Amino acid sequence: MTRVAILMGSDSDKPIMDAAVEVLKEFGIDPDVRILSAHRTPDMVQKYITQEAPQKGVRVFIAAAGMAAHLAGAVAAHTHLPVIGVPLEGSALQGMDSLLSTVQMPPGVPVATVAIGKAGAKNAAYLAVQILGVADASLADKFMEFKKTMAETVLKKDKSYGQCH
Ligand code: RP5
DSSP: OOSEEEEESOGGGHHHHHHHHHHHHHTTOOOEEEEOOTTTSHHHHHHIIIIIHHHHTOOEEEEEEESSOOHHHHHHHTOSSOEEEEEEOOSTTTTHHHHHHHHOOOTTSOOEEOOSSHHHHHHHHHHHHHHHHTTOHHHHHHHHHHHHHHHHHHHHHHHHHHHHO
């Protein structure tokens, strides 16, 4: 059983999406990671979303793809659960193509789209944790602890920078 599924359009997306897996693991979530493509394996995407994922207890989907990135939209077409889209680089258009094809969803079929590339992969995982935290107080506490540590790290850097100048 797992509460988060990470789908990516190709194994060439994996080096970037490993960052999302890492963040989720820091919060004690071992995601179901699959290579499924909206264009190359459309039937498998539908089968996974409607049959396999519900059996595994998935509550949030993260879908990452590059180029004409329709994976997140295709996932959103088949589920009532929240879908986070990660646009990836890799084409002549440096990810602008995937950003627009992921974010520009029609009304009624939202995809929560994060930044292009690795920063987006990490934020997709953080957002999934925040979504699950709505109904899981211990996960919400862990997220607040993470924010506190992040702030302390910045303050520490500020302090050491100040001493150098
Ligand atoms: C997309 O096309 C994938 O998500 C990937 O980012 C891109 C290129 O795929 P490969 O040709 O590397 O398999 O569907």
